[in-house]
Amino acid sequence: SAAEKGGHDYFMLKEIAEQPKAVADTLLGRIDGAGSLRLDEVRIPVGVLRQVDKVVIVACGTAFHAGLIAKYAIEHWTRIPCEVELASEFRYRDPILDQQTLVIAVSQSGETMDTLMALRHAREQGSKVLAICNTNGSTIPRESDAVLYTHAGPEVAVASTKAFLTQLVACYLVALYLGQVRGTKFADEIRDVVRDLSRMPGAVERVLGTMGPVRELARSLAGKGTVLFLGRHVGYPVALEGALKLKELAYMHAEGFAAGELKHGPIALIEEDLPVVVVVPSPRGRSVLHDKIVSNIQEIRARGARTIVIAEEGDEAVVPYADHLVRVPVTPTLLQPLVATVPLQVFACELATARGNEVDQPRNLAKSVTVE
Ligand code: G6P
Secondary structure, three states, rough: OOOOOOOEEEEEHHHHOOOHHHHHHHHHOOOOOOOOOOOOOOOOOOOHHHHEEEEEEEEOOHHHHHHHHHHHHHHHHHHHOOEEEEHHHHHOOOOOOOOOEEHHHHHHHOHHHHHHHHHHHHHHHOEEEEEHHHHHHHHHHHHEEEEEEEEOOOOOOOOOHHHHHHHHHHHHHHHOOOOHHOOOOOOHHHHHHHHHHHOOOOOOHHHHHHOOHHHHHHHHOOOOOEEOOOOOHHHHHHHHHHHHHHHHHHOOOEEEEEEEHHHOHHHHHHOOOOOEEEEOOOOOOHHHHHHHHHHHHHHHHHHOOOOEEEOOOOOOOOHHHEEEEEEEEEOOHHHHHHHHHHHHHOOOOHHHHHHOOOOOOOOOOOOOOOOO
């Protein structure tokens, strides 16, 4: 009913709108007044966490994209090597696991069969498993050594939105916590990031307040067959997530690419008026990447692409090459996915609506895939 949807036409729109609160709730009580992480829920002894020499993240679908982003954060803040693997691929290839491997299973529902099977396999090899999950008491947290719950609240729409943002928050918290318990040379940076994380609910709210032009753009593209997404660094998994959302909801051909791979194939796809969404990293801090992606935008535009550029407020370098410019608030590089994903969710939802698709229940998909 309309009441259940909180006055929105679809659960997906309601859940997109709930993201600032979901992010805030997932941070709540987990950072103390001094800016230290308080993750007592992670009931894996600190002594064990100090011995971890490899992190392996397993997940499916949107949760897998959260895992891809987590890798950048975990390796940067902890210097522990981190692999991310689709749960469905993981246990069929005889992966290397032992007692010093920390496996993180990310799942909104806590019932995805492939993820469950992957964590069972990891525990059989003696690895510790930490679940990042949105559903209290579901199978994946019950079978794990510990769980960090995302507090997104129930997610009804099949396409994941607020659960994804809270998975990112949980992944950042785990990465920072591992850094904290192990003592890292990034202590100052960690303190700054903790402070920046607490500002993210407001940043997501700001993005939500500027989505009118994105919806209008989406409607104007309803007749298109293909949309490409490019990103780099943490913007690459954001591009993959933007493409997945469009497939799920709009039933369009959509692909995400690492912008650096453009010359190795994807650029051959560029033709007149092809919409290409580009997720641009902050010009501060990672300026080399920023320059490279600006040249990518120039290259595709010179070949006729219609460029839809997602860039930080104040990033003027992209302006001449953006046919459509979507601004997101300034954030540290690693946190940018929390704001950059939001326009892509709105874009896919609006395109689906314009194409007459069922937004909350896309054809052929299930919210929770409990078979292999
Ligand atoms: C299904 C859903 C996706 C979700 C994936 C993983 O395919 O439609 O939205 O990302 O499962 O689900 P999980 O519950 O494990 O996060």
